[in-house]
Amino acid sequence: MSSSPTHALQTEAPEPPPAAAPASARQRHWVRPALAVVGVATSLLVAWLGVDSPTIARSIAIAGVCLTLWLTELVPPFVPTLLLLGGTAALLGPLEPGYKLSAVLAWCADPVLVLFLGGFTLEVAASRHGLDQAVAQHVLRLARGSRRLLMLLVTVGVAFLSMWMSNIAAAAMMLASLRPLLHASHHDTALKRALLLSVALGANFGGMATPVGTGPNAIAISAATPYSQVTFVKWMAFALPLTGLMLLVGFVLLVVSYRVRGRFELPAAPTRKLDTRAHWVLGVFVACAGLWLSEPLHGLSAPLVALGATAALFGSGLLRREDLGRLDWSTLFLIAGGISLGRLVEHSGVVATALRGVDWSAWPQVAQVGLLVSLAALLSALMSNTGTSALLIPIAVQLFPSASMPILVAMGCSFGVPFIISTPPNAMVAGEGGVESSDLLRMGLPLMALGCLVVTLTGPWVLRFFGLS
Template sequence: MQATRRAPALSRKELIGLILGAIAFVLPLVLDVPNLDPMGERMLAVFLLAIVLWVTEAIPLVATAVLVIALEILLVSDQALLAVPEDAPAYSEFLSALANPVIILFLGGFLIADGAAKYHLDKNLAAVLIKPFTGSARRTVLGLMVITALLSMFMSNTATTATMFAVVIPILGALPEGKPRAGLALAIPVAANVGGIGTPVGTPPNAIALGALAEAGHHISFADWMIMAVPLMLIILLGSWALLCVMFIPGGLAVELDMRASWDTDRNAVMFYVIAGATILAWMTESLHGLSANVVGFLAVVALLVTRVMGGPDLGKLSWPVLWLVAGGIALGDGVGSTGLDAWILGLFDWNAMGALTVIIVMGALGLGMSNVISHSAASNLLIPLAMGLATGIEGLEPVTIAVVLALACSLGMSLPISTPPNAIAYATGEVSTPDMARTGVIIGIAGTVLLVFLMPPLWSALGML
C-alpha cells in the first residue's frame, strides 16, 4: 500500500508570515479606519494581506496573486458576500485581469522564448555573436553581456541566464580561479537583469507598469517603451562591464574559445525562425502598421500553434505562475483605485510638499530597496498602483514617468542571491561570494537608479514621450 505523502512542514518564516497576514487582514475589518468607508476598509485588508504575503512569501507569490483576485470579488465586487453600494465594480472586472491584453502580450513573448530554446536558436545565436569578442577576457565578458542583454529583452531573465551559463561553463574553466571567474559569473545575471528593462516583454515589472498605464488610459507602444528604456539599459550595461573589469578582470588576461553553431534546418525550425522574426519586427514597428503589440503577441501564438511549430505540451511548459502573478498586480491596482483606497493612502502623507522630482526619487529608491529583498514582480505589484494614484494628485508628475521609473528601478535590485533568480543561478556555480555580489549589485543599483530618476524623465520629455 502506497504511503500517504505528507505536505512539507511550514518554515518559521512562513508561519510568521501567515500569522502576520491574518492579523493585517482582520484589523481593518474590525476597527474603524478614520476617513475610510467600508469598501475602502475591505480593500485595505486585502492590500495589507498582499504586502505581508508577498514580502514573507508565506505562500507562493502566484497563490497570493490569485488570492487577491478572489478576495476582491468576495469583498468589494457586485458579487460580494457583504453589502456593497450599487456602483460596486463588477466581479468580471477583477477576473478580466487574468486575460488582460498585457497578459496576452507576455503569453506571446513566453511562447517565442520557449521556442527559441526548443529549436536551439538561443545557443546558436550566442555562439555566432560571441565570435567577434574572443581573445581578450575583458572583451569576451563584454560580448557575453551584450548577448545576454539582447536575449533577455525577449526571453525571461531566468531562462536567459540558464541558457548563457550553458555557454559560459567552458569559458569559466579557461579562466584563473578567483576574481576572474567571479567577474564572469556575475556578468551574466547583471546583464540579464539590465537587459530585461529594454522591452515590454523583458520582465514582469514592465508588464505590470504597462497594465496599470493601460487601465488609466495611457497607451505605450512596444517601440515607445524601447525608446524610453534602451538608452538607460545601454548606459548601465556598459557601466556594469567597466565596473566588473575594474573589480574582477585584469587587463591583458586572454581566453581562447571554440564556439560553433549548429542550426536546425527542418521545416518546424525554419517556420519558427520566420514567425519569431516577423513578430519581433511587428512589435518594433507598431507605429507603422497600427496593430497593438498585444494583438501581435496573440497572433504569434496563433501562428505557432496553427503551423504546429509549438503544441499543447509547449503551452503547458509556459511560465503560467508569472502570468498570473502579473494579473494579480493588475487586479490589485484596479481594486485600490475603484474603492478609493489610493486616495486615502496618499492622504496620509503631504506628497504635494515634496514636489514631482522628490516623489520620483522616493519611489525610485523604494522600488530599488524593496526589489533587493522581495521579488521584482512583488515589489512592482505593491508600488505601482500607489504610484499611479500619486500621479493624479501632484502637479508636474506624469503617470507614465512614475510607472516606468518604478518598473525600471525594480529591475535594478540585484545585490543578493535572493534578489532575483539569475543571481541565484550565478551563486549556485560556487564562483561568486555573497559579498562580491552585494558590492557589485549595490553600486550598479544605486548608480542606475540615480541615472534613472535624474536623467531619464527630462530625456523622455525632450523626446516627446510624456
C-alpha cells in the same frame, strides 16, 4: 525576463536527495513565514480598527494578505491572484455590484497579458529548436580569445536574450555554454568571477529594455494606458539607452575590479547546427519584433502582433499541444494579479484614503519621484519585484496621475539587484561557485544607486519628450 523571481525554469532532471541543512539555514526558513504572519495580522488589524467604510476595510484586508504572500513568496505566485479575485467577489460583491465576479474577472482582461503570452511563446519556441543555445555558443566564438571581449559579449548576449525571454532561461543557457571554459580556467578565479557576474549583469538589466522583459513592465503599462498609449517603440526609446548605460557601467566596474585583460583558450565543444524548423522560428521572431518596432507605421498594436505570432507558431506545427504546458502561466497569473490589485485599490479608494492625511505638496516633485524609485529598488532587492510594483505603482498613480510615474517605478524595481537573494540569476551564478555575496554587492550597489539617481533626475523629462507624461 527581467530580474524577477517569478519565472521558473522547467527541467526533467531528477532532483538529488536533500542534504541536511545547517542550523542557520533551518532558522532562516522561519523568517518568511514569520513575516507573512506579521503582514497578514497587520493588514487585518488595520482593516478592523482603522477604517469605518466596510468597502475600504475589506479591500485593505484583501490587498494586505495578497501583497504579503507576494512579497514573502511563501506560496506559488499565482495563488495570491486566485485569492484576490475570489476574495474580492466574495467579500465586496455583496456590498456593491461593481465587485461581482464577472466584473472582477474583467480586470484581468488586459491586452498586456496577451503581449506577454506572445513573448513566452517565442521563448518556448526558441528553446525547443535550440535558438537560445545557438546564441550563447555564438557569443563564445565571437570573442576569439579576448577576455574583455568575451565579458562584453556575454553581458550583451544575456541581456539580449532577457529582453525577449525569461532571464532565468537566458542565464541558464549562457552558464551552460560557459561551463567548459569555467572548468578549464578554474585556477583563474578573477576571470571566473568576472564572467559569472557578467551573466548576472546582463540577466538583471536586459529585461528593462522591452515591454515583455519583466513583470513590473506589464503592470506599469497597464497603469499608464489611461493616460497615454505606451507603444513598443516608446518604451524601448526610453528604456534601451538606460539599459545600455547600466550594462556599460557594470562592465567597466567588473573589468576594473577584477583586472580582466589578456587572452584565453576556448575548450573544444560541439556546435549545434540549426535545422529548417529552427530557421522558421527565427523568421517568426524577426517578423514579430519588426512589427513591434514599426507599430507607428502600420497601426497594429503590440498585443495583436503577439497574438498573431502565437497562432503562427502553434498553427504551423513549430510548437505542439504539449508545449502549452511549458508556457510561463504562473507569471501570467502573477501579472494579472498585480493589475487586478491596482484596479481594486483604485476603485475602492484605499490609496486615496491613505494619502489624504499627508501633505505631499510640501515635498518637491523630484524628492517624491526619488523616494518612490528608491523604495521600489530597495524592496525589490529583498522581495519579489513584481509584488513590489503591484504595491507601489497604484500609490505612484495616485500621487502623479500620469503615464510616466508607473514606468519610473517599474524601472526602479529592476535596479534591486545587489544581493544573492535579489534575483534568480544572482542565485544561479552564486551556485556555480567562486562568487561571494560581497562580489554581487560590489557590483549591484553602485548600479542600484546610479540607476535610481539617473531615473529620478532625468526620467520625467525624457518620458515627457516621448509623449509619456
